[in-house]
Amino acid sequence: MTIRSNHGVVRCLILAVCILGVWPAHAAASAAIPVVTLAPKPQELGHAAALIVIPADAQPIAEYAASELARHIELATGVALPVLKESSIPETARHRIYLGGTQAAVRAGIDVKALPSEAFVLRTVDGNLFIAAQDGPGQPLDMDNTFSGTLWGVYEVLERGLGVRWLWPGDLGVYVPKTRTLALGPYDEVITPRFVHRILRPSINPKHPPNGDLRLAFIEEERERYAHEQTVFLRRHRMGNSANTYFVERTAGSGHSFEGWWEKYGQDHPDWFQLNPDGHRGPADPSKPKKHSMCVSNPELHEKLVELWKEERAKHPGGPLNIGIGENDTSGACCCPNCLAWDGPPPDLNGLPPGLERSYTPTQASNRYARFLKAVQSLAAETDPGVKVHFYAFENYFWAPSQDITLNKNIVIGFVPWFRWAGWFPRTNEEHEWIKQQWLGWQRSGASVYYRPNWFLDGWSMPHIYPHQFADAFQFYAKNGMIGTDFDSLMGQWAAQGPNLYLLARIHVRPDAPVDALLDEFYSAFGPAEDTVREYFQYWEDYSIKNREKAADSIKTRREGKFRRYAMYALVAEELYPQEVFEPAREILDRAAAAAGTSPDSEYAQRVAFLREGLNHARLCVETAKAMNDPRADAAARSAVLHRLIDYRRNVGAQGIANLDRLSVIELESWKDVPGFAESATAHENK
Numbered sequence: 276m277t278i279r280s281n282h283g284v285v286r287c288l289i290l291a292v293c294i295l296g297v298w299p300a301h302a303a304a305s306a307a308i309p310v311v312t313l314a315p316k317p318q319e320l321g322h323a324a325a326l327i328v329i330p331a332d333a334q335p336i337a338e339y340a341a342s343e344l345a346r347h348i349e350l351a352t353g354v355a356l357p358v359l360k361e362s363s364i365p366e367t368a369r370h371r372i373y374l375g376g377t378q379a380a381v382r383a384g385i386d387v388k389a390l391p392s393e394a395f396v397l398r399t400v401d402g403n404l405f406i407a408a409q410d411g412p413g414q415p416l417d418m419d420n421t422f423s424g425t426l427w428g429v430y431e432v433l434e435r436g437l438g439v440r441w442l443w444p445g446d447l448g449v450y451v452p453k454t455r456t457l458a459l460g461p462y463d464e465v466i467t468p469r470f471v472h473r474i475l476r477p478s479i480n481p482k483h484p485p486n487g488d489l490r491l492a493f494i495e496e497e498r499e500r501y502a503h504e505q506t507v508f509l510r511r512h513r514m515g516n517s518a519n520t521y522f523v524e525r526t527a528g529s530g531h532s533f534e535g536w537w538e539k540y541g542q543d544h545p546d547w548f549q550l551n552p553d554g555h556r557g558p559a560d561p562s563k564p565k566k567h568s569m570c571v572s573n574p575e576l577h578e579k580l581v582e583l584w585k586e587e588r589a590k591h592p593g594g595p596l597n598i599g600i601g602e603n604d605t606s607g608a609c610c611c612p613n614c615l616a617w618d619g620p621p622p623d624l625n626g627l628p629p630g631l632e633r634s635y636t637p638t639q640a641s642n643r644y645a646r647f648l649k650a651v652q653s654l655a656a657e658t659d660p661g662v663k664v665h666f667y668a669f670e671n672y673f674w675a676p677s678q679d680i681t682l683n684k685n686i687v688i689g690f691v692p693w694f695r696w697a698g699w700f701p702r703t704n705e706e707h708e709w710i711k712q713q714w715l716g717w718q719r720s721g722a723s724v725y726y727r728p729n730w731f732l733d734g735w736s737m738p739h740i741y742p743h744q745f746a747d748a749f750q751f752y753a754k755n756g757m758i759g760t761d762f763d764s765l766m767g768q769w770a771a772q773g774p775n776l777y778l779l780a781r782i783h784v785r786p787d788a789p790v791d792a793l794l795d796e797f798y799s800a801f802g803p804a805e806d807t808v809r810e811y812f813q814y815w816e817d818y819s820i821k822n823r824e825k826a827a828d829s830i831k832t833r834r835e836g837k838f839r840r841y842a843m844y845a846l847v848a849e850e851l852y853p854q855e856v857f858e859p860a861r862e863i864l865d866r867a868a869a870a871a872g873t874s875p876d877s878e879y880a881q882r883v884a885f886l887r888e889g890l891n892h893a894r895l896c897v898e899t900a901k902a903m904n905d906p907r908a909d910a911a912a913r914s915a916v917l918h919r920l921i922d923y924r925r926n927v928g929a930q931g932i933a934n935l936d937r938l939s940v941i942e943l944e945s946w947k948d949v950p951g952f953a954e955s956a957t958a959h960e961n962k
């Protein structure tokens with residue numbers, strides 16, 4: 276969040292009042308306001324000294340923001356503040372917390388209509404607190420509700436005024452320090468989200484079971500509940516978009532823009548498609564008609580893309596419309612002389628860390644794609660100078676283009692580092708630096724760049740921990756022009772990978788905070804077990820770093836030409852996490868449990884127990900992987916261990932320790948060739 280203090284403005288206005296003898300448009304910010312005051316007797320609850328006021332015609336977002344504010348204040352103090360519409364406030368003078376576009380905000384000189392879509396004002400005036408923003412008509416939990424500023428303002432106040440932390444989805448993950456009294460403010464700020472889109476793809480569909488082994492997935496009620504709680508969590512961490520950005524505008528084309536093109540245009544316009552070394556145009560393998568790249572240096576292709584965009588545009592008069600031009604998950608493979616000329620001289624591969632060859636296979640095509648983007652954007656700009664062109668820097672066009680190529684802000688690049696086995700977190704320092712340099716190269720070209728990694732898909736259910744290196748990368752991008760994020764995906768292994776996921780969400784709101792300060796927020800929610808829980812996750816982070824080369828090597832060795840690192844992680848888990856590495860971790864958690872205390876009512880003890888389920892689950896997953904991956908294991912032994920895992924998941928499914936749907940997909944992908952596994956998984960699904 277960007278914080279702009281208005282103190283200087285306020286001082287100038289007060290000076291103007293004194294000199295000119297007139298009152299400013301808004302009253303000066305005043306002191307903190309009392310919200311809950313002390314009861315006379317220690318055993319009694321405090322008194323509600325304030326009410327929460329929403330507009331008479333409140334939108335759902337303001338109503339939801341009010342319920343979130345009241346709920347957390349009650350968790351902190353035990354006192355339920357009344358929530359009232361502005362039209363029905365009693366005369367009795369109590370302090371008021373005004374949410375959204377109230378009449379009182381207008382009288383206080385706050386013009387919410389002048390604010391950008393997600394911005395909000397925090398201001399204390401004459402004993403009242405204003406959390407004011409433009410409220411749109413959308414639903415509060417809809418990620419595409421671009422008018423969520425009032426809700427963001429409430430969360431800002433809960434974090435700063437009450438010390439609330441949202442560790443993971445569900446009630447146990449809500450940490451609210453207890454207090455007998457509460458005052459809020461003083462505030463005088465306008466805050467706008469730092470990034471125009473903040474996305475952690477949720478990786479669960481509340482209405483549909485996954486394409487995995489359903490015995491290992493959520494049961495229906497758990498799926499819906501998990502999906503809901505995760506959405507609430509993501510909104511608390513301000514996930515969503517601003518209005519009027521390229522991201523929420525309609526796009527002609529998509530991330531993978533040329534799907535279906537060969538069938539549609541291949542016969543009449545083979546020259547739009549890749550030229551293969553054997554001289555034919557189109558898919559290298561004719562039996563795979565969707566697997567092709569384009570001949571992106573062909574001006575006829577540029578004209579066709581702009582023509583299609585104009586057709587879409589005519590259907591939506593007045594509305595902005597972008598052009599999406601990304602290849603269909605393929606490398607750029609055209610070997611025609613014009614495309615090769617656009618590439619320029621082959622790059623210097625000296626110093627390229629091993630395993631990152633994907634960025635120049637079969638050739639290094641970033642320059643040709645940068646020229647392509649510029650050609651299409653310039654052509655479309657003749658019709659609409661504001662048009663934006665969107666592209667994924669991926670595969671062999673991930674490497675930054677040469678410095679002589681200049682792009683502009685209307686060319687929007689999704690930065691997608693993607694290598695088969697190398698480069699994942701935690702990575703070697705050489706890989707880490709090389710990937711940063713590619714970001715800098717795209718950013719220096721003049722394009723707008725956002726982060727669209729796949730890294731968080733990795734690790735299955737293992738305690739695969741890497742917050743420091745991840746934060747270093749994120750903060751580097753944030754300091755170097757990052758306009759937004761789109762993480763594919765949130766795997767939801769909350770109990771096993773808590774610090775990774777807390778940091779992933781939290782760093783979107785506090786991108787400039789020291790990483791250890793953010794991690795300390797997470798650990799402090801364990802009360803007296805704080806230090807031991809930090810030690811526990813440090814053990815796993817050290818383990819992940821120590822074994823990073825081994826992880827890459829094991830995965831590379833087993834890939835047999837088709838291994839996808841994250842999707843088939845359960846094929847190598849017992850090699851990466853042998854049972855003996857869990858023992859020291861269990862011992863640390865035993866100490867954490869002792870420190871947290873034995874009372875079953877203790878939230879600290881319950882959180883340590885939550886982590887313990889993550890550890891138990893990981894061990895059981897490894898035992899299962901060992902039996903499934905051992906060709907000598909007999910069917911009965913395999914079945915027994917698999918059913919132990921299934922039974923365990925039935926017991927813990929409702930606790931939200933892990934997104935079981937995601938795991939079930941990885942497990943089916945990993946073990947589909949194990950005799951009997953896929954058949955019994957499918958038989959169950961067909962029941």
Ligand SMILES: [Zn+2]
Pocket residue numbers: 549550569570571572573609610611612613614615
């Ligand atoms: Zn070509």
